[in-house]
Amino acid sequence: MTARSRMFFVLCGLVFLAAGGAAIETAKWLRTASARIQRKSGDIAALSRLASRVGEWKAAVAAVEAEAPSGRVGLDVLLREMFPSAEPDSIRETSRRVQGGWLLREAETTLREVSFEAACDFARRAETSEYGWRVAGLSFLSEHSAVGAGNVVFRFEMLERTAPSPRMIGEGIPDS
Secondary structure, three states, rough: OOHHHHHHHHHHHHHHHHHHHHHHHHHHHHHHHHHHHHHHHHHHHHHHHHHHOHHHHHHHHHHHHOOOOOOOOHHHHHHHOOOOOOOOOOEEEEEEEEEOOEEEEEEEEEEEEEEHHHHHHHHHHHOOOOOEEEEEEEEEOOOOOOOOEEEEEEEEEEEOOOOOOOOOOOOEEEOO
């Protein structure tokens, strides 16, 4: 065998080993690639489901913003209307800015010697769109002198829009 033919066989052997190594590495990559492709297709399906709900979310935000709290009657007016004889200790109201141009208003009041039924009616009326509050907490403390009456502590919350609605994420996604 000549040196040239030996060199040819050595090169063929090296090419064969390189091809075998490449085939093994490709098989390893394909095994993990199918798992990655399945995971990514699941992610795409989840994102598609979320994108299909963007229209719902936009409608919900528009509905909340349409109920503009400006011009709503305050709790103190409702309190005086429903309980002319009962004096509240006070209505303690706080507010803080929350994300997206909203203001969270919180109010707490204590009424003494009131009917629990009337207190529930007060809470129901405060939650109507005229007033716009949400009952966040309600505590009853009965008195020994009257059945179905006592002291009531109310905690209310209300969201108010303080700035124009920011541009929603995903506005470029068509509603489906």
